[in-house]
Amino acid sequence: DGGITQSPKYLFRKEGQNVTLSCEQNLNHDAMYWYRQDPGQGLRLIYYSQIVNDFQKGDIAEGYSVSREKKESFPLTVTSAQKNPTAFYLCASSIGGRSTDTQYFGPGTRLTVL
């Protein structure tokens, strides 16, 4: 079955540590996205990538980094510079980067900083 997988489902991190969230898709989509979800705030865009080896900052990129070395993979690193990293992180993909292209979401990773 085609889809988007995110791992792990739950992640705990100590303050001051970097952590990497995995996102893999087998939909052959060109574009991939990372969103952060906090209660009562909806989803906010962290980074997005339309093609391999290219990515752009979203609205809240500070304290995060990404790479796009393969079409199917778009890992997100939450660095120690992110001041409030506890949140639910969602990865998405779309067939292309047009505004009409539907974004499909993975199941999410819940990150908790201890």
Added chain:
Amino acid sequence: AQSVTQLDSQVPVFEEAPVELRCNYSSSVSVYLFWYVQYPNQGLQLLLKYLSGSTLVKGINGFEAEFNKSQTSFHLRKPSVHISDTAEYFCAVSDNGGYGNKLVFGAGTILRVKS
């Protein structure tokens, strides 16, 4: 930049009653609108989308939405809800102001269906 306002943070409703979840967006020349549903601790699933054409859009699970350009609204409706419709619903608009397909989301509306 686009913005989306979901007017109700929570909507309680009894089973088999109709429901409307309200969504307003900021005006733009070209706008594409989406409704997603999220069940607890899961990702988002597309309910329906408006790209062009008929202003009444039908989606999955018996939901429909009406695009109203003059009122900049895209309200979601269902004539008879089930307990299984209890979830959080997000309205989103596609911001084509520059590079990439950037979705702007509302804050979400929690639909609570009571028996």
